[in-house]
Amino acid sequence: MKVLVIGLGGVTNGGKTTLAEKLKDMLPNCDIISQDDFFKPESEVETDERGxxxxxxLDALYMDEMVTSIRNWMKSPASSGVVTEEPENTCDNLKNVYILIVEGFLLYNYEPLNELWNRRYFLTLPYEECKRRRSTRVYQPADTPGYFDGHVWPMYLKYKNELEENTSMQVDYLDGTKSQEELLSYLYSDIIQELNKLREENQQVTS
Incomplete structure (x- = not known):
């Protein structure tokens, strides 16, 4: 059994969740873990001087629990409830390969996670488009006036700059203004290449 752990990170409202769900339907033995499921309750999230x-x-998330959940999945993906019906064109050598897509906005700035990824993708958006998309979403708690400019966008830039300065980390940056179809096609093809590498490794081991 082999596992492939894919990070699908990046900007808020970049399309991460939608892409992850569509990829799950297209790929064999695929499951999703969402970083949003690890937010601390509102009472435990700090408030700054602006309210x-x-x-x-990162401090707003139970990151250790997230790492544990991913590691537990990697140890026993078949028991995680993952749907194991493969597409018809799935190669026999890939039947025992399990794929985990982890989607979230802060995936690559927490060191314990960085040893787990097989591939890292990072969706980007320009400021105006990101703000426009954010304004169409309803959050709990709701965004307060000035929240996007005062907190969300500056933190996105901060963590993105950290990634770009870390030249030892391989990250595939994706333009979130492209159509979902174009992004999905690219991601699917790239992940299939990773699966084929695993297939070749399996063949070398068994030959």
Whole structure:
């Protein structure tokens, strides 16, 4: 049994969740873990001097629990409830390969996670488009006036700059203004290449 752990990170409202769900339907033995499921309750999230709840930082998340959940999945993916019906064109050598897509906005700035990824993708958006998309979403708690400019966007830039400065980390940056179809096609093809590498490794081991 082999596992492939895919990170699908990046900007808020970049399309991460939608892409992850569509990829799950297209790929064999695929499951999703969402970083949003690890937010601390509102009462445990810090508030700054402006009254902004600081949700877009690592301290707002139970990151250790997230790492544990991913590691547990990697140990026993078949028992995680993952649907194991493969597409018809799935190669026999890939039947025992399990794929985990982890989607979230802060995936690559927490060191214990960085040893787990097989591939890292990072969706980007320009400021105006990101703000426009954010304004169409309803959050609990709701965004307060000035929250995007005062907290969300600055934190996105901060963590993105950290990634770009870390030249030892391989990250595939994706333009979130492209159509879902184009992004999905690219991601699917790239992940299939990773699966084929695993297939070749399996063949070398068994030959």
């Amino acid at each position: 902004f709840k600081l949700y877009d930082v």
